[in-house]
Amino acid sequence: MGLLDVQGVGIAFGGLKAVQDFRLDLPKGALQGLIGPNGAGKTTLFNLLTGVYPPDTGTVKLGDRVLNGLKPHQIAQAGLARTFQNIRLFGDLTVLDNVKIACWSRGWTTTLDALLRTPRFRAEENAITTRSMELLQIFELDKRADESARFLPYGGQRRLEMARALALDPKVLLLDEPAAGMNPQEKVALRNLIRDVRDRFGLTVLLIEHDMGLVMEICERITVLDHGVVIASGTPIEIQKNPAVIEAYLGASPVADASPGAH
Amino acid sequence: MTKLLQASMDGVAVGSLYALIALGYTMVYGILKFINFAHSDVFMLGAWFSFAICGFLGYTTADHPVYAALVALIGSMAMCGALGFTIERLAYRPLRGAPRINVLITAIGVSLLLENVGQLNSNKFLAEYGIKFPFGTRPTSVPLLLPDQPLLSFALDSAHPNTLVNVLPVDVLVIGVAFTLMALLQYLVFGTSLGRAMRAVSYDAKTASLMGIDVDRVVSITFVIGSALAAAAGFLYGQKLQSLRQSADGLWVLLGLKAFVAAVVGGVGNVRGAMAGGLMIGLVEQFGAAYLSTNLRDLYVFSLLIVVLLFKPEGLLGKAVVEKV
Amino acid sequence: MSLASYGKPASPAVVAVDALGPFAGVAVLVLLMHFVIGPAVGPYYAKILVDIAISIVLAVSLNVVNGFTGQFSIGHAAFMAVGGYTAAAITYFGTVKIWGGLPLVHADPQGWGLFVVGTVAGALVAGLFGLFVGLPSLRLRGDYLALVTLGFGEIVRVLLMQTGSIPDPKVIAEAPLYTLPLKLGGSLGFGGVPTYTNLFWAWLWAGLTLVIVYRLKASTHGRAFLSVREDEIAAEAMGIPTTSVKVRAFVLSAALAGIAGALFAHELGTTLNPKELGFQKSFEVVIMVVLGGMGSLSGAVLAAAVLTVLPEVLREFSEYRMIVYALILILVMLVRPQGLFGIHEVWELPVVRRLLGGRGPK
Ligand SMILES: Nc1ncnc2c1ncn2[C@@H]1O[C@H](COP(=O)(O)OP(=O)(O)OP(=O)(O)O)[C@@H](O)[C@H]1O
Numbered sequence: 001m002g003l004l005d006v007q008g009v010g011i012a013f014g015g016l017k018a019v020q021d022f023r024l025d026l027p028k029g030a031l032q033g034l035i036g037p038n039g040a041g042k043t044t045l046f047n048l049l050t051g052v053y054p055p056d057t058g059t060v061k062l063g064d065r066v067l068n069g070l071k072p073h074q075i076a077q078a079g080l081a082r083t084f085q086n087i088r089l090f091g092d093l094t095v096l097d098n099v100k101i102a103c104w105s106r107g108w109t110t111t112l113d114a115l116l117r118t119p120r121f122r123a124e125e126n127a128i129t130t131r132s133m134e135l136l137q138i139f140e141l142d143k144r145a146d147e148s149a150r151f152l153p154y155g156g157q158r159r160l161e162m163a164r165a166l167a168l169d170p171k172v173l174l175l176d177e178p179a180a181g182m183n184p185q186e187k188v189a190l191r192n193l194i195r196d197v198r199d200r201f202g203l204t205v206l207l208i209e210h211d212m213g214l215v216m217e218i219c220e221r222i223t224v225l226d227h228g229v230v231i232a233s234g235t236p237i238e239i240q241k242n243p244a245v246i247e248a249y250l251g252a253s254p255v256a257d258a259s260p261g262a263h
Numbered sequence: 264m265t266k267l268l269q270a271s272m273d274g275v276a277v278g279s280l281y282a283l284i285a286l287g288y289t290m291v292y293g294i295l296k297f298i299n300f301a302h303s304d305v306f307m308l309g310a311w312f313s314f315a316i317c318g319f320l321g322y323t324t325a326d327h328p329v330y331a332a333l334v335a336l337i338g339s340m341a342m343c344g345a346l347g348f349t350i351e352r353l354a355y356r357p358l359r360g361a362p363r364i365n366v367l368i369t370a371i372g373v374s375l376l377l378e379n380v381g382q383l384n385s386n387k388f389l390a391e392y393g394i395k396f397p398f399g400t401r402p403t404s405v406p407l408l409l410p411d412q413p414l415l416s417f418a419l420d421s422a423h424p425n426t427l428v429n430v431l432p433v434d435v436l437v438i439g440v441a442f443t444l445m446a447l448l449q450y451l452v453f454g455t456s457l458g459r460a461m462r463a464v465s466y467d468a469k470t471a472s473l474m475g476i477d478v479d480r481v482v483s484i485t486f487v488i489g490s491a492l493a494a495a496a497g498f499l500y501g502q503k504l505q506s507l508r509q510s511a512d513g514l515w516v517l518l519g520l521k522a523f524v525a526a527v528v529g530g531v532g533n534v535r536g537a538m539a540g541g542l543m544i545g546l547v548e549q550f551g552a553a554y555l556s557t558n559l560r561d562l563y564v565f566s567l568l569i570v571v572l573l574f575k576p577e578g579l580l581g582k583a584v585v586e587k588v
Numbered sequence: 589m590s591l592a593s594y595g596k597p598a599s600p601a602v603v604a605v606d607a608l609g610p611f612a613g614v615a616v617l618v619l620l621m622h623f624v625i626g627p628a629v630g631p632y633y634a635k636i637l638v639d640i641a642i643s644i645v646l647a648v649s650l651n652v653v654n655g656f657t658g659q660f661s662i663g664h665a666a667f668m669a670v671g672g673y674t675a676a677a678i679t680y681f682g683t684v685k686i687w688g689g690l691p692l693v694h695a696d697p698q699g700w701g702l703f704v705v706g707t708v709a710g711a712l713v714a715g716l717f718g719l720f721v722g723l724p725s726l727r728l729r730g731d732y733l734a735l736v737t738l739g740f741g742e743i744v745r746v747l748l749m750q751t752g753s754i755p756d757p758k759v760i761a762e763a764p765l766y767t768l769p770l771k772l773g774g775s776l777g778f779g780g781v782p783t784y785t786n787l788f789w790a791w792l793w794a795g796l797t798l799v800i801v802y803r804l805k806a807s808t809h810g811r812a813f814l815s816v817r818e819d820e821i822a823a824e825a826m827g828i829p830t831t832s833v834k835v836r837a838f839v840l841s842a843a844l845a846g847i848a849g850a851l852f853a854h855e856l857g858t859t860l861n862p863k864e865l866g867f868q869k870s871f872e873v874v875i876m877v878v879l880g881g882m883g884s885l886s887g888a889v890l891a892a893a894v895l896t897v898l899p900e901v902l903r904e905f906s907e908y909r910m911i912v913y914a915l916i917l918i919l920v921m922l923v924r925p926q927g928l929f930g931i932h933e934v935w936e937l938p939v940v941r942r943l944l945g946g947r948g949p950k
């Protein structure tokens with residue numbers, strides 16, 4: 001059994017079955033792609049996994065722990081971190097503070113420590129700052145640590161979303177269209193970054209992406225969703241040849257649509 | 264039984280006043296998504312304007328024409344309609360798209376402004392024309408424009424004189440005018456193309472403007488209508504109580520707040536909800552006053568609010584909205 | 589500051605100064621106020637300074653809820669009332685019960701201990717009420733929450749109006765303790781509360797409030813508050829229990845408002861009256877926070893000071909005073925909607941940074 005075990009998860013919004021009977025078994029260290037045309041239910045699946053919407057059916061397990069019924073913050077603390085397709089940074093706070101906030105749940109001081117500025121508090125603050133700066137370095141944001149997050153360029157904001165998610169020290173990282181809105185150079189860099197980060201932190205990654213080049217190159221396996229249903233699952237080569245996938249895409253938007261996400 | 268009838272009648276009368284005011288709150292909230300705190304002051308000015316009109320036309324004694332009430336009502340509705348239009352134009356429109364808290368604070372500012380201009384002490388400007396504006400710092404009594412004999416008076420039990428139930432012309436006026444106006448509004452919102460435009464803007468202003476609806480115009484009209492209804496409530500309130508507190512008295516805001524509570528209880532943004540909520544608040548208040556304690560009226564209303572919000576935050580007739588992620 | 593010190597281990601002296609310095613600063617401020625400024629300016633200005641301190645406590649505490657966590661509370665005066673009445677009950681009834689005699693309208697130092705107890709109790713009881721009001725915030729957002737806070741405020745006011753009149757000292761001396769909380773003066777107000785509040789106490793609490801709230805803001809716990817304001821869904825996704833953060837904010841904010849209430853109750857020349865502590869008072873505090881800039885403590889302090897002094901300045905034109913006040917409010921919202929300092933502290937603004945010669949803006 002894998003690290004992230006999803007069994008028959010589904011949800012309907014009114015009459016719309018956004019996701020149905022989704023199954024996935026992610027082994028530790030996997031880098032799995034999740035693709036599908038617009039409105040296929042990919043983001044909704046992330047919302048189900050992270051507890052934003054409670055699933056109507058099915059169970060989600062992280063290791064031995066059942067995540068159903070937990071609040072989103074409990075799921076995040078249990079080790080399931082995510083980024084958002086429509087960027088949700090803490091815009092008015094600094095880049096550094098964005099990352100530091102995600103360190104909160106790993107903190108060991110009480111509010112009283114903070115009010116009295118005890119040595120414990122200083123130690124924690126230093127540790128958090130050091131760690132956050134390390135993460136920002138990895139994502140090449142350390143030079144802008146002091147700026148408001150909203151002033152970062154688009155690509156920078158996407159990278160900050162990833163850095164912030166990593167500050168949770170997660171076991172599984174869910175990336176929702178991290179390349180959306182990036183230019184070609186940024187995408188190349190991102191490609192290496194995702195792999196690096198996975199190896200360095202021993203992560204398991206589930207990646208939603210419309211950029212087929214990126215997905216085909218870095219993902220070991222790919223699941224294809226259409227109208228809330230898994231229509232194919234396999235290696236990139238198998239997926240590329242799968243007639244059902246081709247049809248789903250031709251029936252919807254062009255395969256290598258480079259700039260979705262901004263809607 | 265007498266108590267029950269009396270409380271029901273008072274409840275419906277007071278409730279229909281709340282409903283009239285609530286409509287203004289709910290229509291503005293539906294479209295601009297903010298609590299128009301100045302609305303309670305438009306209501307207050309509606310009461311005072313009608314009083315001023317009576318003074319101007321000399322309807323101060325018992326001998327006044329039969330149509331006096333209608334003149335005062337329509338006059339003050341027109342004046343408040345114009346006022347609502349101006350307020351929206353000068354204070355709220357420049358803030359379109361600003362954070363809601365800013366609009367809210369501005370509304371509080373407008374409210375303070377109206378209250379305090381209203382009770383400036385210098386009557387000299389207009390006094391020579393018999394118009395009493397500003398209204399001064401003291402409560403005043405309002406001439407009754409209707410006969411004060413009961414229209415209908417019956418005893419439930421002829422053996423006991425204290426089971427007498429009186430139906431006064433004022434009550435008929437209050438309930439009659441309020442329901443007529445509500446029926447008209449109902450027709451306007453659901454039966455005309457203007458109403459369709461209003462509903463469209465309330466549902467999604469951006470899309471509505473893409474569909475060629477002039478959002479600014481709809482907003483202006485909404486303010487005019489809401490303010491005119493509040494003015495009607497103000498006039499009726501004056502007739503029912505026959506006295507008005509000075510304009511900066513906290514009572515006005517409190518009445519306005521209770522009307523907003525009515526809007527929320529009914530489901531904010533929902534015209535029928537505001538009517539139902541207004542009646543409900545009026546009945547709760549009057550029954551509480553009759554059967555429990557008069558002093559705790561406000562308590563019943565605000566407790567009802569909290570209970571409704573906790574169990575059905577979208578209000579009794581409202582629809583829940585879920586944020587998409 | 590955290591970035592500047594990043595990587596450099598601090599010397600013990602620095603650590604100690606950082607931890608204790610602000611408290612020493614508050615001590616100096618308080619002594620200065622009490623022994624130098626107060627006597628120098630005379631009783632009229634001393635009272636204004638006390639009022640400013642109380643306003644600072646109110647504005648800064650409301651900022652915790654409205655500015656930090658981005659919730660919208662407009663019932664702050666109710667917490668003030670709860671704190672004020674609790675403290676007044678303790679000092680007034682306590683004085684009679686302990687020293688037997690009449691309440692000390694002109695308070696003398698023997699009652700200071702009681703005053704501190706009263707203030708702290710006021711804070712605790714107000715904090716408890718904050719918990720009750722904070723709980724709906726688990727379900728409600730924005731304007732609806734605002735309305736609940738307002739409704740709560742009105743309920744507190746109505747209930748206080750229903751309390752019985754204050755009994756004679758002789759009756760108090762014999763009455764069992766539990767009967768006294770029902771006799772708080774009703775709509776006439778709680779008269780004859782000993783007047784302990786002076787520059788010393790007012791600025792002591794104002795200083796402590798500032799230190800506490802500023803340190804909170806600059807810590808992990810405070811950043812959790814801010815994240816709720818910025819984006820609740822993202823905050824949850826980053827492991828922040830947003831509901832408990834909101835409730836905590838309400839409790840802290842209410843407790844501090846309770847302190848302000850206690851100071852207000854024991855001030856010379858004020859009556860503790862339910863009418864004084866209705867929604868108008870709450871709006872006043874909201875206005876301070878919004879004018880200063882939501883989340884900015886220095887802004888709240890400045891706005892509290894200005895808005896407390898303004899009515900005094902306009903006293904000559906008393907008839908036009910509220911009109912001017914209203915116009916200023918509307919104009920500021922039209923011209924500078926984010927308030928004076930926005931969400932920042934004054935020393936974080938680009939202009940000021942440049943003046944101070946620190947790291948320039950980017
Ligand atoms: N909260 C909600 N309420 C109602 N419908 C929703 C909600 N969230 C998503 N949907 C619907 O569910 C369907 C799937 O949406 P989802 O955002 O998961 O698609 P997606 O695969 O992420 O698409 P994209 O590639 O465009 O991001 C869509 O039809 C969407 O409108």
Ligand SMILES: [Mg+2]
Nearest residue numbers: 042043044085
């Ligand atoms: Mg999506």
